[in-house]
Amino acid sequence: MKQLFFESLQRPDGLIVIKLAGMFLLIAVFLWQPNEAFGQVDPPTEVEQARQDEAESTKGQPKKSVKPGINETFLDPELSVDDYVTRFEIESREIYDLRHELLRLCDIKPGERVADIGAGTGLFTRMFSKATGPTGWVFAVDIAPRFIEHINRDAALHNLKNITGVICQEDSVTLPPDSVDVVFICDTYHHFEYPEDTMASIHRALRENGRLYLIDFIREPEVSREWILGHVRAGQAEVTKELESFGFELVEHIKVNRLQENYMLHFRKKR
Numbered sequence: 001m002k003q004l005f006f007e008s009l010q011r012p013d014g015l016i017v018i019k020l021a022g023m024f025l026l027i028a029v030f031l032w033q034p035n036e037a038f039g040q041v042d043p044p045t046e047v048e049q050a051r052q053d054e055a056e057s058t059k060g061q062p063k064k065s066v067k068p069g070i071n072e073t074f075l076d077p078e079l080s081v082d083d084y085v086t087r088f089e090i091e092s093r094e095i096y097d098l099r100h101e102l103l104r105l106c107d108i109k110p111g112e113r114v115a116d117i118g119a120g121t122g123l124f125t126r127m128f129s130k131a132t133g134p135t136g137w138v139f140a141v142d143i144a145p146r147f148i149e150h151i152n153r154d155a156a157l158h159n160l161k162n163i164t165g166v167i168c169q170e171d172s173v174t175l176p177p178d179s180v181d182v183v184f185i186c187d188t189y190h191h192f193e194y195p196e197d198t199m200a201s202i203h204r205a206l207r208e209n210g211r212l213y214l215i216d217f218i219r220e221p222e223v224s225r226e227w228i229l230g231h232v233r234a235g236q237a238e239v240t241k242e243l244e245s246f247g248f249e250l251v252e253h254i255k256v257n258r259l260q261e262n263y264m265l266h267f268r269k270k271r
């Protein structure tokens, strides 16, 4: 190397060659941007790989939905995100009204990786982004492309750099194995048309000591509103039984002051 350096100095164009090499080096250093939060690991690349693997493994397998048509409006390519912002992010919705308390109960720590499954308009995604901080990451996962486009746009607008929007499949969240510390499912479990497969993909994605928080509507005949009885297929006891059969165990039924139409459960993977 030393010899090459001195030899090139003796050539008439030697200095120019060295100057050019130096310039290339400077440009390369300038363009290289390490991912500060994850070192060598790039969450968007991980997700794309997981999505392709999943698509390959489930190709051509017909399945039976437990609630056919429930997601029709969300999958509409003409879906008006603004309409849903005014429905999901309004004080008269108790989930929105109590959002800070629900976030506090999830006990998110800086640096954690959170999956917001059925992220919708991104109400909780934004809160998780701030709670996990620059060393953490949030996967906003939804089957509705329009919601994910909105979340990506919103994240760029507010300079929230630790969010990856994931358009998932109806039977899989398409996250890489062991990729998240926390899974959050708010008013979305009853929208899963293939709960066993979706929960299997969540089981794979959740790390060994990870936490799963599930919030959903209380469904009790003669207590719940008619709309809930028709729209939500299973109540708290049935949902708990299903999750237990999918490899999770209930840690705690979290009591939330003033939460009247919803319940909040904390699960972990069965040991």
Ligand SMILES: C[S@@+](CC[C@H](N)C(=O)[O-])C[C@H]1O[C@@H](n2cnc3c(N)ncnc32)[C@H](O)[C@@H]1O
Pocket (backbone or CB within 6 Å): 071, 074, 088, 095, 117, 118, 119, 120, 121, 123, 141, 142, 143, 144, 147, 168, 169, 170, 171, 172, 173, 185, 186, 187, 188, 191, 192, 193, 194, 198
């Ligand atoms: C009632 S919204 C709740 C949105 C948000 N979690 C909130 O509480 O504001 C239900 C969301 O679940 C999404 N969804 C339905 N099935 C899903 C599935 N299998 N996987 C991921 N998201 C799904 C819908 O597109 C919709 O955005």
